[in-house]
Amino acid sequence: MSTLTIRSAKPADLPFIEAIENRCFHASRRSSLRALKHSIHSPTQSVWVAVGRLDEKRQIAGVMILHHHLLSIRIYSLAVLPAFRGSGVGRRLVHRAVALAKKTGRSSVTLEADRRNKVLTEWYENFGFKIHRILKDYYSPGRHAVRMRLDINSALKGGRVRGRS
Numbered sequence: 001m002s003t004l005t006i007r008s009a010k011p012a013d014l015p016f017i018e019a020i021e022n023r024c025f026h027a028s029r030r031s032s033l034r035a036l037k038h039s040i041h042s043p044t045q046s047v048w049v050a051v052g053r054l055d056e057k058r059q060i061a062g063v064m065i066l067h068h069h070l071l072s073i074r075i076y077s078l079a080v081l082p083a084f085r086g087s088g089v090g091r092r093l094v095h096r097a098v099a100l101a102k103k104t105g106r107s108s109v110t111l112e113a114d115r116r117n118k119v120l121t122e123w124y125e126n127f128g129f130k131i132h133r134i135l136k137d138y139y140s141p142g143r144h145a146v147r148m149r150l151d152i153n154s155a156l157k158g159g160r161v162r163g164r165s
């Protein structure tokens with residue numbers, strides 16, 4: 001998507017970010033408005049929005065929440081509105097997280113993903129993320145997650161799956 005802009009979120013974006021969370025995540029996995037507000041103002045977190053164009057109108061297409069640790073950056077949350085999916089918005093946000101980790105001297109980017117969601121874990125593997133650990137009962141009893149990690153020095157690829165470049 002050529003008109004896509006990635007920028008740091010502002011308090012005025014909160015209603016749009018909350019709407020994306022509600023649209024993209026099950027109630028048990030959403031951040032509350034209070035938590036989103038905290039993420040925007042926290043010195044150890046950052047919130048990024050991807051702004052794209054739909055029907056001649058610019059709007060927030062995707063959101064990414066990062067947690068900044070001493071040695072790593074964790075992608076805490078990543079979501080793209082269904083109308084914008086499949087055109088590289090998610091890929092651009094992941095690239096931003098990796099670029100930020102590189103720029104600030106972190107050695108890795110980490111994230112958690114649903115172990116059963118193979119499409120998602122393969123998508124992350126295309127960037128160079130590798131499954132590092134299984135987190136048993138992470139979401140609820142019997143619903144496990146994988147912790148994935150990208151070592152900053154490993155090559156960053158496209159983030160596409162099914163053989164597309």
Ligand SMILES: CC(C)(COP(=O)(O)OP(=O)(O)OC[C@H]1O[C@@H](n2cnc3c(N)ncnc32)[C@H](O)[C@@H]1OP(=O)(O)O)[C@@H](O)C(=O)NCCC(=O)NCCS
Binds near residue numbers: 088159161
């Ligand atoms: C995962 C997600 C952020 C990808 O965003 P995107 O803008 O569509 O990503 P890109 O356009 O860069 O890449 C598209 C690829 O994502 C992959 N993908 C990964 N998980 C997917 C999912 N749950 N639904 C649809 N596509 C998904 C597809 O393989 C797709 O490839 P294709 O275009 O060849 O079909 C988006 O699908 C989403 O918001 N999903 C729901 C929330 C979620 O699961 N977030 C991740 C939590 S760790």
